[in-house]
Amino acid sequence: MADNKEELEAFRGEAKAWLAENFPSSLAGQASAVLRAESVDRSNPDLDVWIDRLGEKGWGTPTWPAEYGGGGLSQLQAQIVNQEMDAIGAFNPLTITAGMGITMVGPTILEYGTEDQKKRHIPKICKGRTFWSLGYSEPNAGSDLASLQCRAEDKGDHWLLNGQKTWTSGADISDWCGVLVRTDMDVAKRDGISFIMIDMKQSEIETRPIRLIAGASPFCETFFNDAKARKDDMLGDLNAGWTVGKRLLQHERQSQTGASAGGGGGTKSSLQGIAEKYVGLDSQGKLADSDLRSRLADHMMEASSHKLTIARIVAESRGNAKVSAAASILKNAASTVTQNRAELLLEIMGHQGLGWEGDDFSAEELATVRTWLSGKAISIYGGSFEVQNNIIAKNILGLPENTQRG
């Protein structure tokens, strides 16, 4: 795991060679086409081939310990793998096909799980064999998550779950779910919560997909009706679920710190290209709408400063994996940048940007309206914009809590 320059460059060579040999070229540049938010497009059989190879190598979870099926790489080596993937249009499908397994559940199991739990759950995540969902929010427990009511009773040889979760992303297709449940009704609300991992393939669990303002969505309502979980599948101690669950959310935030180019399937330059196409240039080669031009420049600068901040935080952590309060800053910046981009795209396209379906609208236009709408969720999920600001105020700035707060 030495990270000196020569060794890293040698590693870059190895990574390049392995990718050249193993990444199916039919998937090059297809990340956004294949890994759609609504559902993964599995029509190209090469996707499964690629998942198998990547899973076998452990590079879908590059920094996880090799003994449980991870890649065993340092942060800097993992960065190199990413860069080399980018360079040939390759991508890591596991971050999507494992559901929340890679971004959130896995790191939390590695931190809090028993040896037995790690051995049973981690290798399957690394190999892309299990899809994980998360049962956190309930109809009456959103930002105030600690008031959750879904219950688990100790039945001696198993846990019995009853109650409802909502916004359970991918619950209908998941194999496993990490659920926050109430295990003690008689203590302060944060002190009676536990984290339970449950097998979703049982008839005592019912899932109903939720239709959103952008149309079909991966979100579900999930009902537990006497559902059973193994006794040894509680993650962390009994009634310590709030700590485990909060830690998992930090991993979630970390995974939401990147701003998505989104909308119109595009990179930064495509925003510019689209503006030129719809708005036109004046005789000096400037965007014809000077007000839009200025706001576009402002947006691009904000996007750059967000990217530079991610790079700076990585550089300052000197290669140490770090889940920190900085994630809250990056998440809020990411949601602002991403939502602003979607608004700009829509404005640039004008009425054509509001097409819902049909052949009067280009694919780019139809994607824009959906991305704009679904993007409104970014500042709500994973702890809303306001919740992140509470976290920054308390954990980074050390501001006192309001004594009038409930």
Place this chain on the structure above:
Amino acid sequence: MAALTEEQTLLKEQAKTWARDEAPVAKFRETRDSGTETGFDKGVWTAMGEMGWPGILIPEDQGGVAMGHLTFGVVLEELGRQLTASPLLASAGIGATAILLGGNKTQQGEWLPGLADGSRIVTLAIDEAPRHAPLQTTMEAKAKGDSFVLNGSKVHVAEGLSADAFVVATRTSGQPGSEEGLSLFLVPADQEGLSRKGLITADSRGYANLDFSNVEVPQSALLGDLDQGNSILERTLDCGRAYLAAEMLGVAAQSFDMTLDYLKNRVQFGQPIGSFQALGHRASMLYTEMEMTRSCVEAALQALDDGNEKAAELCSLSKCKAGKFLHHMSNELIQMHGGIGMTDEFDAGLYLKRARALEFALGNEAFHRDRFATLRGF
């Protein structure tokens, strides 16, 4: 993008401690109240010279320490925190850069050692109107035999009263707006026909308006090539913008710290006002902006050190982002302090006044949004 080196981190600490102990904002207030014309304290500037800071950008064979742009920025940031007034940025930063980029061996040998030890001050005379617009330069330099004759005026020249010489942007051909036809001259301040008048400004620093009336300078005063001065000028301005952004980050960071401290200690309705979400969230958003700004500031300085081809774009990004944040932060500094923020006795007003002067220097946010868009090709 890289993190600060150990050397840079140490210097940052040194600058922070020195500014806090030896050149704090109280010292600047004294200078202001004494009505010193040059706008800075001579003793403060001498001490900086002794620490070698004016030589940070200058090569060792010219008496400097050659530590680079990011290192220079790190010092400026810490001085910005205390509003420490000195010609460091305008002379050892911008003046020295112009001579480093455009000067021949003779010019460099004549001026750089004095700039490096702080004994001489050279500053850029660029603006001719209230708003920065370098390509609109109209000041005339006409060839006359072996010399040039300069006529026109320059306004709001930083450290204009204390400068020993000026790097003067002139038009030797072409129309205002054109990149072609700009030429730079190195003109001693005591040259016949050059007069200067100090300005009294809200930020209490040393600015002067310059009047050139048939100022005759020899061919050897030309800095760089005739008519081709813009490439040197633009790179010099970009360095200046990156330095200004670093100082602005310092001014803003200190404003943030003062505000945060106040939020924790000011008690109303029986609790610290920072416990109110309406203020806590604003503090969180300011902190987020500050972190983004720091990334831009360091990235631009690093790009200058690396000779990165994106440096110009990053310098505009840095100046714009720092301006946007400082503008917001300086207003929140006053607002969140309430009544006390409005009193001259408290320091908030000094930061607010300095903030706007820095924002307008070498292009405000609108200027840099426009330039950024042009550099991106739209």
